[in-house]
Amino acid sequence: MTPPNGRGLLHLAAAVDQEAAHDVSAHVELARLAESGGFDFVTLGDTFARSGFDALAVLARVAPATTRVGLVPTVTTTHTEPFHVQAAVATLDWVSRGRAGWCIDVSTTEGEARLFGRRHAAPVDALWHEAGQVADVAARLWDSRGSDARTRDEATGRFTGHDGLHPVDFEGDTFSVRGPSAVPRPPQGHPVRVVDATDRHARTTAARYADVALVQGTNPAQVGAIRAELQASALAHGRDPDELRVLAALTVDLGDGERAAEPGHGGGGPRQTAQGPLYRGGPVDLAELIAAWHGTGAADGFHLTPVEPRRDLERLVNGTAALLQHRGLFRTFYPGSTLREHLGLGRPANRYAVTGGTS
Amino acid sequence: MTVPTPAGRSSREPSQESFREQVHLAARFPDADGTTVRADPRSRSRTGLASFERLAHTAERGLFDFLLLPEGARLPEPVTVLNALAAVTERLGLAATVDTTFNEPFELARRLATLDHVSAGRAAWNVAVSDASLAGENFRRGDRPDHGDRGDRPDRGGLAHSRLRPTGGTETPLARAAEFVQVSRELWDSWTPDGIARPFAHRGRHFDIAGEFTVPRSPQGHPVVIRAGDSSEGREFAASTAEVIFTRHGTLEAGREFYADVKGRLAGYGRDHEDLKIMPEVAFVLGDTAAEARERAAEIRRTQEDPPSGPTANEEPGRRSFVGTPESVAAEIDESVRTGAADGFLLVPHPTPGGLDEFVDRVVPLLQERGLFRTEYTGTTLRSHLGLQEPVWKG
Numbered sequence: 001m002t003p004p005n006g007r008g009l010l011h012l013a014a015a016v017d018q019e020a021a022h023d024v025s026a027h028v029e030l031a032r033l034a035e036s037g038g039f040d041f042v043t044l045g046d047t048f049a050r051s052g053f054d055a056l057a058v059l060a061r062v063a064p065a066t067t068r069v070g071l072v073p074t075v076t077t078t079h080t081e082p083f084h085v086q087a088a089v090a091t092l093d094w095v096s097r098g099r100a101g102w103c104i105d106v107s108t109t110e111g112e113a114r115l116f117g118r119r120h121a122a123p124v125d126a127l128w129h130e131a132g133q134v135a136d137v138a139a140r141l142w143d144s145r146g147s148d149a150r151t152r153d154e155a156t157g158r159f160t161g162h163d164g165l166h167p168v169d170f171e172g173d174t175f176s177v178r179g180p181s182a183v184p185r186p187p188q189g190h191p192v193r194v195v196d197a198t199d200r201h202a203r204t205t206a207a208r209y210a211d212v213a214l215v216q217g218t219n220p221a222q223v224g225a226i227r228a229e230l231q232a233s234a235l236a237h238g239r240d241p242d243e244l245r246v247l248a249a250l251t252v253d254l255g256d257g258e259r260a261a262e263p264g265h266g267g268g269g270p271r272q273t274a275q276g277p278l279y280r281g282g283p284v285d286l287a288e289l290i291a292a293w294h295g296t297g298a299a300d301g302f303h304l305t306p307v308e309p310r311r312d313l314e315r316l317v318n319g320t321a322a323l324l325q326h327r328g329l330f331r332t333f334y335p336g337s338t339l340r341e342h343l344g345l346g347r348p349a350n351r352y353a354v355t356g357g358t359s
Numbered sequence: 360m361t362v363p364t365p366a367g368r369s370s371r372e373p374s375q376e377s378f379r380e381q382v383h384l385a386a387r388f389p390d391a392d393g394t395t396v397r398a399d400p401r402s403r404s405r406t407g408l409a410s411f412e413r414l415a416h417t418a419e420r421g422l423f424d425f426l427l428l429p430e431g432a433r434l435p436e437p438v439t440v441l442n443a444l445a446a447v448t449e450r451l452g453l454a455a456t457v458d459t460t461f462n463e464p465f466e467l468a469r470r471l472a473t474l475d476h477v478s479a480g481r482a483a484w485n486v487a488v489s490d491a492s493l494a495g496e497n498f499r500r501g502d503r504p505d506h507g508d509r510g511d512r513p514d515r516g517g518l519a520h521s522r523l524r525p526t527g528g529t530e531t532p533l534a535r536a537a538e539f540v541q542v543s544r545e546l547w548d549s550w551t552p553d554g555i556a557r558p559f560a561h562r563g564r565h566f567d568i569a570g571e572f573t574v575p576r577s578p579q580g581h582p583v584v585i586r587a588g589d590s591s592e593g594r595e596f597a598a599s600t601a602e603v604i605f606t607r608h609g610t611l612e613a614g615r616e617f618y619a620d621v622k623g624r625l626a627g628y629g630r631d632h633e634d635l636k637i638m639p640e641v642a643f644v645l646g647d648t649a650a651e652a653r654e655r656a657a658e659i660r661r662t663q664e665d666p667p668s669g670p671t672a673n674e675e676p677g678r679r680s681f682v683g684t685p686e687s688v689a690a691e692i693d694e695s696v697r698t699g700a701a702d703g704f705l706l707v708p709h710p711t712p713g714g715l716d717e718f719v720d721r722v723v724p725l726l727q728e729r730g731l732f733r734t735e736y737t738g739t740t741l742r743s744h745l746g747l748q749e750p751v752w753k754g
Contacts, residue, residue, distance in 0.1 A: 022476070028446075048465070048466075051575075052573050053473040053573075054469055054574075056439065057473040057477060058473070058477065060440075060442035061477045063408075063443050064408065079466070081461065081497075081498050084436075084462070087435075088439050094408065094435045094440075095439065095440060095443035096443075097408070111570055112570075116463050116466070145433070174499070175498075177496075178497055182436075183406075
């Protein structure tokens with residue numbers, strides 16, 4: 001969907017991670033706040049390397065307490081079972097009625113490997129290659145138990161089971177999965193796959209399999225360059241580049257309230273820090289920055305990580321997003337109900353279905 | 360393993376005048392094993408949250424101890440569903456069936472501890488064991504029986520294909536399950552009760568892992584551990600490890616025999632009679648008269664999707680069915696508990712309109728009148744509903 005000026009709709013997402021991440025009600029509160037601002041989705045990070053809850057579980061708890069906002073937990077692929085990961089993500093889509101996403105990540109350290117005792121740490125490029133195969137097989141498994149009455153085996157042309165059952169027979173380099181999944185095809189068909197493509201090693205996987213790529217950059221040119229790279233790569237892998245949303249990822253510190261952005265920060269753009277690009281300034285200036293970057297076509301939207309979630313997310317919603325809404329750049333309500341609809345992404349056809357992928 | 364304190368034990372001595380043995384009630388979401396009814400349109404939308412929410416609300420209205428979700432075909436993944444149900448229930452225990460054959464302790468213990476936090480102390484884990492030859496082709500572990508010798512794992516070199524070849528080893532999946540539960544409890548104990556993370560290290564026959572657990576000690580200390588099983592090995596597993604055991608037996612007499620046998624094994628593990636609850640799985644069909652109930656049972660059996668295995672008047676080998684009037688069913692339950700055949704029951708409701716509602720509306724009040732069942736939740740955690748001790752922290 002493209003407005004007359006040629007620019008795509010603006011998409012906004014926010015991280016709801018917290019320092020002391022052991023208070024589930026705080027996550028509920030933040031997700032509801034983001035929803036009140038019309039954000040496309042919230043993310044919740046997860047790693048086996050630090051203290052914290054299982055993120056998908058927390059967002060499953062958030063699901064019944066929200067109605068529209070997308071819910072995107074990080075789920076790692078290195079030490080987990082692809083078959084279990086896809087089932088959990090599909091189930092999050094069921095309990096949220098079509099609002100699930102999945103931020104794909106890898107576990108690179110030997111410390112994480114020792115928690116499982118099954119393999120050693122491996123080079124990051126190999127891990128991202130594997131993550132791509134997990135993303136691939138997940139989508140196949142989501143299609144493997146359609147609700148359509150009739151399905152066809154592509155190889156033999158025969159009609160198969162009444163439950164739309166289809167084996168996937170996937171042979172990856174490090175795992176294989178026969179399928180089908182135990183979980184019926186999720187409401188979105190495929191829950192939204194998100195990859196942080198900042199790390200160069202993650203870019204091929206992002207270009208091939210992601211619906212949303214997150215890209216860090218301190219200026220629109222930097223983000224736009226990576227976006228162009230991702231789009232070219234997506235095209236080379238046979239995808240329509242328009243199926244890939246690229247969001248500029250910024251950490252934001254709105255502690256200075258309405259004060260003008262510091263030189264070298266909001267005014268001149270974010271400053272590079274060890275944690276990535278950091279914007280520090282007021283919510284109004286951030287709205288200016290978002291409008292300006294989006295206007296260049298460098299990104300389809302923004303993924304914003306507040307340094308102090310309770311304080312900054314409230315300012316993002318009531319300051320930044322409100323201003324963007326006032327200027328007609330951001331939605332004031334959710335026209336759709338699924339995360340794919342928020343992102344302007346179609347519901348994928350079931351690769352195993354005979355008729356039009358309505359399963 | 361729980362170690363009863365003298366105080367905890369004395370509070371349950373049947374010496375108090377007012378003491379009346381209490382029945383524990385749980386409901387299982389019907390899976391696709393034959394309790395699905397083809398003709399009923401409601402059996403179509405079994406995947407969305409609404410169908411689970413409805414059953415959970417009914418079970419909570421009936422003051423049930425917990426709701427059990429199975430794991431398997433045509434159903435969403437149970438732990439994730441229960442995290443969502445935690446948002447729409449307040450007291451009901453939330454039990455997930457999760458396999459130990461194709462999971463790893465660090466990840467699963469973390470998911471279960473998270474569920475216990477998310478539900479403020481209502482999580483339970485029904486420990487399942489998969490037949491490796493059937494399901495192994497979906498997992499990294501492949502169809503490998505466990506190695507006795509951890510040193511020869513061919514995946515030691517990093518990203519080499521980690522599906523391991525079958526070795527013809529003698530390990531049973533249940534042995535892996537037992538060590539899996541043991542490791543999980545070590546992980547749950549690795550944080551001190553006042554919130555300090557401490558490193559863990561476990562080196563056993565099936566698992567060799569070390570590091571730091573990422574979730575603080577959960578509200579119940581350990582989620583409640585459940586196991587289904589009737590075999591001798593299953594009884595021993597339950598006596599040593601589980602806090603609830605599901606069982607199937609067709610008659611009251613068989614139930615008493617099982618009950619005496621399993622409870623008798625507890626002392627060998629230094630456990631108390633109260634530390635393991637025996638809950639047979641039962642189907643039920645109610646009617647205004649015994650004849651009407653029998654007729655309904657026959658009707659249900661006719662509409663069953665798969666070969667008949669549903670609630671019939673004691674025709675099904677293995678599972679007992681309560682078929683009768685609410686009064687007769689309440690009396691049967693009372694007799695089972697009073698005569699040492701059960702601590703409670705896992706009810707498998709028929710997924711028709713009214714399935715569990717009918718039991719809650721018509722049988723629960725009779726159980727309450729008999730002083731056999733709670734009239735309100737007195738605690739907030741599943742352990743308190745079941746009368747199970749908090750596990751003692753082992754630092």
